[in-house]
Amino acid sequence: MLEKVEVDSLFAARINDVPRSFIREILKVALQPDMISFAGGLPNKDLFPKDELRAATEKVFDRYGDETLQYSSTEGFLPLREYISQRYKQKNNLDVPVERILITSGSQQGLDLLGKVLLNERDSLVIEEPGYLGAIQAFSIYQPEFFSVPVGKNGMDESALERALAKKIPKLIYAVPNFQNPSGISYPEQNRRNIAALLQGKPTLLVEDDPYGDLRFHGAAKPSFYELIEGNTILLGSFSKVIVPGFRLGWIVAPKDITSKLIVAKQAADLHTTHFTQSIIHQYLTDNDLDQHIDRITEVYGRQQRAMIEAIATFFPSDIIHTRPEGGMFLWAELPREYSAQRLFDLAVAKNVVFVPGDPFYIGKTDTNTLRLNFSCVDELAINTGIKRLGRAVTELLHHDHKLGVEGSNEN
Amino acid sequence: MLEKVEVDSLFAARINDVPRSFIREILKVALQPDMISFAGGLPNKDLFPKDELRAATEKVFDRYGDETLQYSSTEGFLPLREYISQRYKQKNNLDVPVERILITSGSQQGLDLLGKVLLNERDSLVIEEPGYLGAIQAFSIYQPEFFSVPVGKNGMDESALERALAKKIPKLIYAVPNFQNPSGISYPEQNRRNIAALLQGKPTLLVEDDPYGDLRFHGAAKPSFYELIEGNTILLGSFSKVIVPGFRLGWIVAPKDITSKLIVAKQAADLHTTHFTQSIIHQYLTDNDLDQHIDRITEVYGRQQRAMIEAIATFFPSDIIHTRPEGGMFLWAELPREYSAQRLFDLAVAKNVVFVPGDPFYIGKTDTNTLRLNFSCVDELAINTGIKRLGRAVTELLHHDHKLGVEGSNEN
Numbered sequence: 001m002l003e004k005v006e007v008d009s010l011f012a013a014r015i016n017d018v019p020r021s022f023i024r025e026i027l028k029v030a031l032q033p034d035m036i037s038f039a040g041g042l043p044n045k046d047l048f049p050k051d052e053l054r055a056a057t058e059k060v061f062d063r064y065g066d067e068t069l070q071y072s073s074t075e076g077f078l079p080l081r082e083y084i085s086q087r088y089k090q091k092n093n094l095d096v097p098v099e100r101i102l103i104t105s106g107s108q109q110g111l112d113l114l115g116k117v118l119l120n121e122r123d124s125l126v127i128e129e130p131g132y133l134g135a136i137q138a139f140s141i142y143q144p145e146f147f148s149v150p151v152g153k154n155g156m157d158e159s160a161l162e163r164a165l166a167k168k169i170p171k172l173i174y175a176v177p178n179f180q181n182p183s184g185i186s187y188p189e190q191n192r193r194n195i196a197a198l199l200q201g202k203p204t205l206l207v208e209d210d211p212y213g214d215l216r217f218h219g220a221a222k223p224s225f226y227e228l229i230e231g232n233t234i235l236l237g238s239f240s241k242v243i244v245p246g247f248r249l250g251w252i253v254a255p256k257d258i259t260s261k262l263i264v265a266k267q268a269a270d271l272h273t274t275h276f277t278q279s280i281i282h283q284y285l286t287d288n289d290l291d292q293h294i295d296r297i298t299e300v301y302g303r304q305q306r307a308m309i310e311a312i313a314t315f316f317p318s319d320i321i322h323t324r325p326e327g328g329m330f331l332w333a334e335l336p337r338e339y340s341a342q343r344l345f346d347l348a349v350a351k352n353v354v355f356v357p358g359d360p361f362y363i364g365k366t367d368t369n370t371l372r373l374n375f376s377c378v379d380e381l382a383i384n385t386g387i388k389r390l391g392r393a394v395t396e397l398l399h400h401d402h403k404l405g406v407e408g409s410n411e412n
Numbered sequence: 413m414l415e416k417v418e419v420d421s422l423f424a425a426r427i428n429d430v431p432r433s434f435i436r437e438i439l440k441v442a443l444q445p446d447m448i449s450f451a452g453g454l455p456n457k458d459l460f461p462k463d464e465l466r467a468a469t470e471k472v473f474d475r476y477g478d479e480t481l482q483y484s485s486t487e488g489f490l491p492l493r494e495y496i497s498q499r500y501k502q503k504n505n506l507d508v509p510v511e512r513i514l515i516t517s518g519s520q521q522g523l524d525l526l527g528k529v530l531l532n533e534r535d536s537l538v539i540e541e542p543g544y545l546g547a548i549q550a551f552s553i554y555q556p557e558f559f560s561v562p563v564g565k566n567g568m569d570e571s572a573l574e575r576a577l578a579k580k581i582p583k584l585i586y587a588v589p590n591f592q593n594p595s596g597i598s599y600p601e602q603n604r605r606n607i608a609a610l611l612q613g614k615p616t617l618l619v620e621d622d623p624y625g626d627l628r629f630h631g632a633a634k635p636s637f638y639e640l641i642e643g644n645t646i647l648l649g650s651f652s653k654v655i656v657p658g659f660r661l662g663w664i665v666a667p668k669d670i671t672s673k674l675i676v677a678k679q680a681a682d683l684h685t686t687h688f689t690q691s692i693i694h695q696y697l698t699d700n701d702l703d704q705h706i707d708r709i710t711e712v713y714g715r716q717q718r719a720m721i722e723a724i725a726t727f728f729p730s731d732i733i734h735t736r737p738e739g740g741m742f743l744w745a746e747l748p749r750e751y752s753a754q755r756l757f758d759l760a761v762a763k764n765v766v767f768v769p770g771d772p773f774y775i776g777k778t779d780t781n782t783l784r785l786n787f788s789c790v791d792e793l794a795i796n797t798g799i800k801r802l803g804r805a806v807t808e809l810l811h812h813d814h815k816l817g818v819e820g821s822n823e824n
Contacts, residue, residue, distance in 0.1 A: 002644060010583055010615060015677060018677070048482075067457070069657075105682040106683055116553060248685070270660060
């Protein structure tokens with residue numbers, strides 16, 4: 001048996017750079033009885049089209065027989081790739097050739113493959129601040145230099161991006177321009193156009209991760225980066241938020257030469273994504289109206305979001321500000337600058353409510369004053385109760401003056 | 413639009429080190445009408461337990477409902493991990509704690525995760541010669557220094573391994589000790605014991621990849637490295653060859669601290685493997701006798717292997733030698749030293765038969781005199797016809813003296 005010190009000496013440097021997901025720990029707490037959780041990042045399972053997927057599965061067994069159980073092509077199930085291409089055309093008027101669509105085991109795998117194919121150690125990579133934790137984890141493996149560029153209600157901070165571009169040309173800019181995780185914000189149209197103009201002619205690829213774009217409650221869709229600056233854009237899509245996440249089905253659209261390399265990397269990573277689940281989703285999409293299903297989801301999520309915003313107005317002290325997204329699954333709230341959301345978390349757990357403190361969404365920042373609130377998985381009654389509990393925790397935090405750096409000084 | 417030269421400048425160094433799979437090209441040729449293919453590495457789809465899997469799928473929809481369609485745990489579906497642990501106990505008398513079993517998206521993902529977690533650039537890695545192409549591809553991404561150690565009917569060449577160990581302690585030794593891909597050979601018991609003794613106390617991990625171990629036609633199973641030197645062994649398993657490959661379900665068993673890091677890497681790579689297919693396989697395993705199913709597979713593959721060996725004896729020139737594996741899916745043949753299997757391939761395609769020339773199974777060798785013949789996917793009649801055609805191609809090669817380095821000199 002190897003000694004622990006020997007085992008430790010065997011690890012690759014890259015794996016030590018990956019932040020542990022604190023969220024896994026939170027989700028364990030969330031399972032306690034009577035706990036109300038705004039911590040999840042999950043779609044609402046009550047809205048899964050289970051009967052329709054079951055019917056689709058029956059047809060797949062009838063139609064595709066053994067083929068769908070055999071090894072299959074790395075690129076993915078051709079009819080599904082054709083559907084994705086057609087939907088981009090019909091819904092967004094985008095030309096996305098089938099040859100440039102690679103099916104991945106969830107969008108998360110898309111991020112891993114992009115890191116693998118594009119990132120050398122110390123390459124520069126722009127990430128949103130706050131940014132998607134899963135992207136930070138996936139890219140960390142490839143040891144890039146992260147440049148955090150703030151995002152807020154005006155989208156991505158253009159001057160900060162300009163500074164990042166001036167300093168060291170980044171290879172990748174990672175962006176979730178629609179209903180971002182964690183903040184819920186969307187980039188305004190002019191912001192997108194300005195970013196596209198900044199990238200014009202530069203050897204920088206913008207990774208447009210768009211798992212939430214279809215979950216719009218109100219307002220009009222904005223042009224995608226793929227539309228504005230196609231040659232510099234890598235588009236990631238996913239069925240996780242609009243159908244089911246458990247099948248682990250996403251896709252990458254990339255320039256042709258990059259797609260070729262992504263296929264090599266995908267083959268080395270897992271040969272291919274199971275065609276069985278790809279066939280089921282394709283059959284489901286053939287037999288059902290996806291937009292009608294999405295309407296049902298957005299009706300529920302929109303209602304839950306309104307309930308959360310109303311409850312916050314009722315139960316939170318007025319100095320807590322938060323985003324008001326036009327869609328998606330999350331709100332993002334800010335405590336007054338000097339308070340730590342991590343401290344709030346401890347107070348909240350004691351009151352049987354949890355959320356995700358902002359820290360894991362930043363590169364190298366701790367004790368931030370921000371928090372993510374998920375509204376997709378909690379019904380309106382629980383939202384009201386949970387926000388009431390959280391409001392009491394916030395009041396306690398502010399009242400007892402748990403300020404950063406002065407912890408304990410006022411505890412009496 | 414970026415210029416090609418700009419796109420090329422974006423690629424990470426690691427992706428240029430991955431050998432392209434020539435096999436993908438071969439498989440396209442194999443689809444031509446009247447072509448008999450010994451090139452595949454696929455299990456026989458006629459033996460997939462399709463009805464049983466369909467029944468299991470029904471039950472999964474009934475029992476697990478929405479849970480199996482939701483995001484789920486990175487480690488894998490717990491009842492499936494428990495089944496795997498119990499089967500190791502019952503079948504091999506091995507103690508494999510559930511906590512050390514991580515479900516992966518096929519064994520191929522296991523290789524990628526191991527590379528990610530363990531290999532720094534230029535770390536030393538021992539690979540079998542000939543060795544599994546998928547492992548060469550997966551590990552190449554992490555840019556190790558490969559040491560090829562020959563394998564043959566006596567297993568892994570112990571003196572070559574000793575030399576590799578003396579030169580620069582390898583972090584990993586990759587081995588397929590049962591019915592190896594591509595050669596079909598198995599390591600004799602004494603060879604395993606000698607290798608285990610060589611590794612004793614060394615900070616080297618042996619990756620024991622065992623997708624074919626259950627496909628034994630005759631002879632007795634040998635002790636696994638996990639049994640002989642558990643602390644230094646990482647065991648990979650797969651349902652691809654004994655149930656279906658299309659679900660992409662495999663697993664890794666590793667020492668505890670390594671498992672923790674593998675989970676971090678797995679989460680960054682694809683969050684988790686779909687629990688839907690895991691649940692179906694688990695239900696199938698609960699309701700059916702896997703060993704009875706395996707008996708059916710080995711009966712067919714064994715028959716097909718005998719047919720191939722008999723046809724070779726009939727139709728091949730006597731100076732072609734080949735392995736006689738006790739199980740698995742492949743035979744490995746050697747032409748006289750001075751002939752290229754790649755040249756044979758061209759002659760064979762013209763006669764409507766294909767196989768895989770040995771080259772992709774070596775690190776940095778070309779025009780090798782070896783070839784892989786798959787017998788799992790071809791029925792006995794087609795085997796007879798195909799080997800007859802191939803025999804004519806071999807005769808033509810030898811007769812027309814297409815020797816390496818003297819090509820064209822005798823062509824008259």
